Structure formats: structure tokens, C-alpha cells
Amino acid sequence: MSDYSFDTMQIHAGTAPDPATGARQVPIYQTTAYVFRDADHAARLFGLQEVGYIYSRLTNPTISALANRVAALEGGAGAVCCSSGHAAQIMALFPLMGPGLNIVASTRLYGGTITQFSQTFKRFGWSATFVDFDDPAAIEAAVDDNTRAIFCESISNPGGYITDLPAVAAVARRVGLPLIVDNTLASPYLCRPIDHGATLVVHSATKYLTGNGTVTGGVIVDSGTFDWSASDKFPSLSQPEPAYHGLVFHQALGPMAYTFHSIAIGLRDLGMTMNPQGAHYTLMGIETLSLRMQKHVANAQAVAEWLERDPRIDYVTYAGLASSPWHERVARICPKGAGALFTVAVKGGYEACVKLVDSLNLFSHVANLGDTRSLIIHSASTTHRQLTEAQQIAAGAGPNVVRLSIGTEDAADLIADLDQALAAATA
Template sequence: MSDDAPQYSFETLQIHAGSQPDPATGARQTPIYQNTGYVFRDADHAAALFNLQEVGFIYSRLTNPTVAVLQERVATLEGGVGAVACSSGHSAQILALLPLMSPGDNVVVSTRLYGGTVTQFSQTIKRFGWEAKFVDFDDKGSVSRACTKKTKAIFCESIANPGGYVTDLPAIAKIAERKGVPLIVDNTTATPYLCRPFEHGANIVVHSTTKYMSGNGTAMGGMVVDSGTFDWSASEKFPSLSQPEPAYHGLKFHETFGALAYTFHGIAIGLRDIGPCQSPQNAFQTLLGLETLSLRMERHCENAKKIATWLEDDDRIESVSYAGLKSSPSYRKGRKLCPKGTSGLFTFKVKGGYEACQKLVDNVNIFSHVANLGDTRSLIIHSASTTHRQLTEEQQEAAGAGPDVVRVSIGLENADDLIADLDQALTAALA
């Protein structure tokens, strides 16, 4: 779509943003450019590309035509200026932090995060000399006090996996602004159809496109989206973006690229040197999934609310954690930040504890026992023994993944069939 195109709706943009008919063949669907290198017009063209003086294709670790369409489409749907696609959600988190952090720096993060993210932040990033400070984001004072001169970002999930907790993004964004650091929001569970973090003060959004964006469990991927609103030169906190870059003969990313500085750094430094690029095949599959994102999210939300309501009324269930229920502490925040619905992911506590939870997941028929979410198929997992197994009991409880908790990702099947499946599985688990 051209730069001067009208302001189209989300449903139109999820199909058309970033794509044009293929100029060589007229093919309407974005082709899969299964290619590694690209021929330069001449020596000057090659030099200009490598000097970041001209935008184009060099090598598919950096840029690829299929991946470029996906990047522009997701950036458009989120309301950002640019995006960097990568191989997974976890690689997106590292790429998001790379331009910001130096050894000795820290990031303030929510205690309510996906278990793999907790492990990545509490353990793996130490190898870079980085530190994560875990804070209950309901306690705004603690979030503010956790920020020091070495804090380079604040990180949270819009709708937390697994418990469906909704973060008060406007309040956290105000803290980030006062501290002079960007707010990074993982918007995987909500997707831009349900929540647009930039409209609530966030500066950077990350995604695991593996989930709702691709939508059917076929394609791995991640995405880092930049709002273009953060002033990287306002302080000396972010030298990688504001100061001369030795690898490009003293080029200053923010001075040179302005609002696109962070995106260009993610490609020219992040993908160049770490290399977690997204394959064109996976980008193509994700583009196909995005074409139906709004339709799918509406059905995910509708099914999830019906099933969560049924579970909440069942005597075998201790409690249900779903922001779409009025009993949820996140209900009002969910209505404000996600007016179209609060996604298809939630947890519930089973009377009978750890053993009953494991028996439940062993006795479902329609639900699949899978460590994923956002699929067309309904998925179920006992987080404490799987995705959150590496965490301490205290970390599990803080993340909403205690030993008596089951997580479900509600798919697009008939809701009554899913309720019947859970009913018989609960009967077997508690027999």
C-alpha cells in the first residue's frame, strides 16, 4: 500500500499492509523469496548498501523481501514506524534489549511473565552482564523504586501468560517516562487487534509471532516493533543509538535515521551480529495467518469467556483467572485496555492439586497437551511441571502458575464440545 493511502481499518490492513502485486509476475499473494543473496547493480550500489546509505537487499540474514512485507504489516497493525522480524519470541526479547543494554545495566520486569521469559531474564542474560529486577507491577511504588541509574528499560506483558493478568500500561508508561527509559511490552497474548500498547504509552512492542499471529502452530517467529517516539539522544543512557558506531565509521544511528534509529540498529547490528533471522517460509506462513487475525481473535475471546464462565460455576474448580470475568482483579483494566476482549488464554485451579492437574491433562480428547498457545486448536498444559518447571515455587506462584493451576489456550472449535471434553476429563481426574 502506498504512503499516501487512506487510513484503512484493522481488518483491511491485516490483509494488505506492506504488500503489492509482485512486479515481475503480477502474483497477488506475497511470494516466498527463498533466497540468500541479492545481486548488486554495481560496486557503488553495493558500497551504499553496506554503508547504510541506501535501503535494499544484501543477504537474507539482514533483509529478505518476504520478511520485509511481514515487518511492515506488523508495524502497521501496531501503529509503529518499523519492525524487525526474527526467529522466535525469545530472540525478539534479546534483540529488543541489545541496543539499550551494556554490562552492568539492568531491566525492571514484571513478576507475571511466561516461565521461559523468567528463566531468560533471571539466568541467561547474566551472561551478557545484564540484570533483571523482578517487581510486582501492581505495586507502582516498587516499580519506581527499582529503577536506578543503570536501569535501561521496563518490561512487561500486556496480558500475562499464563494467568491472563492485565498490566496497567498507562501507569507503568508514566513511570518509564519519568525515569527516562523505554517501556517494552510483550503483546503476544493480546495481539494488536485486542490491545495496542503504543496508544497507552509503550515505546517498544515484542511478539512471539509463533502464537496468534501465525495462528495454527506451523511457523516459528518473533518481532520487535518500534513506536518511533522515544528520544534516544535525550540523555547519555543509550550510547549505541546516540553515539558514534565504530562498525559504521562513526555513524550515529539516532542522528542519521531519526525515528527509525532503533529499527535500523536491530537489523544492522542485531541481525548482522547475532543472526536470529526469520526464514522467508515462516514469514509467508505468518502473513497468511495475519489475514484472519481479527476473525480468529473474536472467536478465541467468545469461546474463552463461555468456557471460563462454565468452569467458574463448577464445584470441582477452586478458581478461574480470566480477565474477561467480572470476578477477575484485571476485569476493569481489561475492559479499558482490551475493549474487544481479553484473548483466549487463561488458567484455573483444580481441587485436588498437582496430581489432579496432571490427570486432567492426561484425560482430555479434543484439547491437545501442547506447550504452545494461540493455535486454532484448543491446548492445555500443567505449567508447574512443564513451562514453569525451572522456577522456584515462589516464582511459580508469582507468575500465576502454581502446582494446582492448569493453563488453557482456547481454540476455534465449538465451545460446547470443549466444555464436554473438560467435564469428562475433570470427572476422570477427580474420580
């Protein structure tokens, strides 16, 4: 499918008419297990000598169709779907990590990711070092003998900051580590991190891929280009696996080694499985991804420009604005647009932000983003509440800031709603 355009692949990639019934839409295979042809067939499946279906914790035809479609859109060799975006982050790191090992991560990350990396990882014996990814030298200086990955977001939550992926990828290549990029906010329509040097791409399918606030899900896409055997840092992939009679995944499976390991070991033992109905909803959402993202971006640009001119606003962080320090990266990293998520600093501080949120009519006050509906949240009192004020400010979620996720409604209606709510908030 790589010969086709994005608009065609988002409808057709990874799917074909159902061979049993001819159904054109991907069926929901709502089954736990699959009948083996005979004992030899079962043995070959369990021995990874043949690809097929065993148990839906591992593989399921509906979920496999989604994985194949997202892999095609991202330009990857393979993909694995799981139960949420947070699950995708754990799954992505699981084959690489072990007690005493660490990752180097951007300071500009979703607050829940910062908490996962800085607190929950400790229970696995993992750790994270956070640095400013605008400083490649700082990234490289933070890497030590125990570092196993570099992690960032293509467009960061909540500020809409765009990471200079080629510069970060150059560091990753120099130190011989995989670069993992969370591409949730851009979607593969606006940015393909693998084209910029990423090794792995993770998504919260909950957001733009599905696009309508009905699903929780995650996806990990492998570029298939990293040499897992170049050093002794990744024994799960480069050394014999005891659970598979000494199979060496990278030696046996080449570019698909990481994907098969994530299914055969990751999903088998962690059980972070996506449900087939959620996969079906996400497949349907992806069919209109390019159309939705074009409208999201156009609306975000219009709303951000209006807010930047409004005297009740201190600043707007949207990278699509000419005044943004990240504006030059749009053409290089996200040439189809700067996304639809950004923050706004409201004059009047914390109290004005709370009043703004409570005064809006069209914008929904929810802890989500990437919906067709426009959404707002005061991050400092919600998604980033667990962070210190200094951490909130560093993450772009200070007390005087609200986060906007611009939907696909009429831009004039969204501006009118913000206008009346700002009047109430700053009266």
C-alpha cells in the same frame, strides 16, 4: 495504510503485487543473496545510504513484508522480524544494554522469560529486577542509574492478567526509560501497547499472529517516538557507531534509528534471522487474525464462565469474568476482549491436574498457545518446572493450576470435553 480499518490492514498492509510478476500473494523469496546493480550500488547499501537487499540474514523481501504489516497493525514506525519470541526479547534489548546494566521486569511473565532474564542474562553481564507491576511506586523504586528498560506483558502468560499499561508507561516517562511490552497474548487486534505509551512491542509470531502452530518467529516493533539522544544512556543509538564509519543512528535516521540499528547491527551480528517460508506462513495467518481473535475470545468467555460455576474448580483467572480483579482493565486496555489464555485451579491439586490433562480428548497437551486448536498444559511440571514453588505461585503457575489456551472449535464441545475429564480427574 493507517487510514484503513484493522480488518483491511491485516490483509493489505506492507504488501503490494510483486513488481516483477504481478503475483498478488507475497512470494517466498528463498534466496541467500541479491545481485548488486554495480559497485556503487553495493557500497551505498553497505554504507546505509540506500535501502535495499544485501543478504538474507539482514533483509529479505518476504520477511520485510511481514515486518511492515505488523508495524502497521501495531501503529509503529518500523519493525524487525527474527527467529523466535525469545530471540525478539534479546534483539529488543541488545541496542540498549551492556555489561553491568539492568532492566526492571514484571513478576507476571512467562516462565521461560523469567529464566531468560534471571539466568541467561547473567552471561551477558545484564540483570533483571522483578517487581509487582500493580505497584507503580515499586517499579519506580527499582529503577537505578544502571536501568535501561522496563518490561512487561500486555496480557500475561499463564494467568491472563492484564497490565495497567498507561500507569506503567507514566513511570517509564518519569524515569526517562523505554517501556517494552510483550503483546503476544493480546495480538494487535485486542491491544496496541504503543497507544498506551509503550516504546517497543515484542511478539512471539509463533502464537496468535500465525495462529496454526506451524512457525517459530519473533517481531520487534518500534514506536519511533523515544528520544534516544535525551541522555547518555543509549550510546549505541546516540553516539558514533564504529562499525559504520562513525554514523550516529538517531541523528541520521530519526524515528527509524532503532529499526535500522536492529537490522544493521543486531541481525548482522546476532544472526537471529527468521526464514522466508515462516514469514510467508505468518503473513497468511495475519490475514484472518481479527476473525480468529473474535472466536478465541467468545469461546474463552463461555468456557471460563462454565468453569467458574463448576464445584470441582477452585478458581479461574480469566480477566473477562466479572469476578476478576483485573476486569475493569479489559475495557481500558483490551476493549475487544480479554484474550483466550487463562489458568484454572483444580480441586485435588497436582495429581488432579495431571489426571485432567491425561483425560482430555479435544484439548492437546502441548507447550504452546495461540493455536486454532484448544491446548492445555500443567505449567508447574513443564514450562515453569525450572522455577521454585514460590516463583511458580508468584507467576500464577502453582502446582494445582493448569493453563488453558482456548481455540476456535465449538465452545459446547470444549465444555463437554472438560466436563468428562474433570469427572475422571476428581473421581
